Amino acid sequence: MRVEHDFLGEMEVPDEVLYGVQTMRAMENFKITHQHLDPEFIASLAKVKKAAAIANMETSRLTPRIGQAIITAANEVINGRWDDQFPVDPIQGGAGTSINMNMNEVLANRALDLLDEPRGSYDIVSPNNHVNMAQSTNDSFPTGIKVCLCSKSQRLTAALDKLADGLDAKANEFHDVIKMGRTHLQDAVPITLGQEMAAYASSVRRASRRLQTAIEGIHAINMGATAVGTGLNAEPKYIRLVAEHLSAITKEDFHTADNLVDATNNTDGFADVSAAMKVTALVLIKMANDIRLMASGPRCGLNELKLPARQPGSSIMPGKVNPVIAEVLDQVCYQVIGNDLALSMAVENGQFELNVMEPVMAFNLFNSMNYMTEAVNTFREKLLAGLEANRRQCAEWVRHSVGVVTALLPHIGYENSARLARKAYQTGRPIEEIVEEEGLLPVSRLHSILSPEHMTTPGIAS
Structure with missing residues (x-):
């Protein structure tokens, strides 16, 4: 064990871990979800720290010896080498301070390793003085969230675009399948199954564009705002440089927000992203439920679609096959909608110069993106790809309509x-x-x- 201290006192820390005393306190205080930090977010926050270290070296506030060690340590974290050194709970009090300090301590102690110095020698490399130089949790943590969302959104929009492509392919395949259209769940006038599939494709593409637009809005970052947006302890040159280096590291066009006070105390950009996912969920639910209804039966329902059989549907009814893939897409979308409500309440509950509820925002945003990406890919691969039209039944309903x-x-x-x-x-x-x-x-x-x-x-x- 090694002994570390903060202004609350001393605490023993296992020698084998890279984190330190403030992480230990967070582990004691926040046993909430019993989940780990999202690995992609860990990497994203490390990219923020790397950009800050480079900028601080260029302003000559951070010596090259210490700065390069921090950068090397950050690169290792970015590559996933030290994911097990981030044990703090994703939902916590303190506006993400415990997560930020977990990162600062890991980078400081790993930098000390690289410099052949004992872990915990914070007089040489300090989590606060060096790794967190010209920063606050209040600018580095939300910036890490934005970096992570930009990365995750690329996979989600790609999944949505592939789903739209798959729906367009089915529209071509089913272009000549005449069937009954329905309004109010009652017979309306004929439509083709291809036209219905093309409509789903159009709505999914619109959802993808809506999400991309929301993501564009969070490329404005508040790095250099420090505690309340006034830029205390951050040089103007650093503020410009840190955005430039973060853009180069992430291959994203991040830029400094026009008003750093606004960017520090308001989180409406996260609400935009969450709302875009909520609306996407509504679009996907509508599509999945239409398909479930058209596949109902097969003997006593509409029976217009034939879904791929993926698993037995009942523990008591032999031969029953359920639309499980459409059902799981529905359930994921319900979760996304619930996550949006939690995030909305967190966004409106920020007081004065900071919204302290950012940890629960990050938790729900990351989960929503992860879940929806997997659910959309599952729907495309396991349902849409094998979807068939029951041409005979579609024609029969039209004839009797x-x-x-x-x-x-x-x-x-x-x-x-x-x-x-x-x-x-x-x-x-x-x-x-x-x-x-x-x-x-x-x-x-x-x-x-x-x-x-x-x-x-x-x-x-x-």
């Missing part, structure tokens, strides 16, 4: 059409058969009016 009478309105008028609809409901006979029987239209013209090409495109049949 009364909704096709709408296509006759311009040709026989509303009153006749309503009368035919009523007769069809009463007798259970197809509309086309009743029209032929009554001789209201020549058969060839009737077939033209009720053709799939006419009923699923704009215009009036001649």
Whole structure:
């Protein structure tokens, strides 16, 4: 054991760990989720520390010997070498101070290793004086969140774009599958299954663009704002340089916020990102539930779609297969919506110059992105790729539908059409058969009016 101290007193720390006394206190105080920090966030925060070290060396406040050791240590953390040295709970009080100090202590002690100095020799490399130089938790922690979200969002938008591509492919495959459209869960007028799939693709692409727009909004960072946005202890040159170096390290276009006080006490940018994911969840739920309904049955439901059989559906009913992939997408989306509510409450509960609720924001944002990315990929790979149309059943529903009478309105008028609809409901006979029987239209013209090409495109049949 080694003995470390902070202004609250001394504490023994195991020699084999890179973290120090403040991390130990956090481990004692915050036993909340029993989860670990997201590894991608650990790497993201290390990138922030690396950029700060480079900027501090260029302003000559940090000596090259210490600065290079911190940079090397940060590179190791970025590469995932020391993930097990970050034991603090993701949800904690203190606006992320414990997470920031966990990083500062790991980098300081690893730098001491590299300099052949004993761990805990903070007079040589200090977590506060050197690793945290010209910083506060209040600028480095939210910047780390933004770096992480930019990285994660690339995978989520890629997953959404691939899903949209898959839906477009199904739109082409099903372009000639005529089926009944439905409004109010009641028969409406015909549509093609391809048109429905293309509509899903369009909404998913819009969701992807919405998320990308929200992510663009969090490229403004408050590094150099330090405690409350006034820039105390941060040189103007450092403020410019740290944004430049972070951009170079991350390959993202980060820039210093126009108003550092605003950027330190407001977190509405995170609300934008969360809201974009919530709306994406709503789009995905709608699509998944439509597909579940169209696949219902198979004997006593709509039975218009055939889903890939992925696992037995019941512990008691032999032969039952459930739409489990659509169901898991729904459930993930419900979680994302719940996460957005938690984040919204945290965003509005920031007082004065800082929002101290950023840890729960980060926790929910990261989880939402992780979960949604995996769920979207799972849906595309395990459901959409093997999705089949039940062409026979789709055609049968159209043949027996009364909704096709709408296509006759311009040709026989509303009153006749309503009368035919009523007769069809009463007798259970197809509309086309009743029209032929009554001789209201020549058969060839009737077939033209009720053709799939006419009923699923704009215009009036001649």
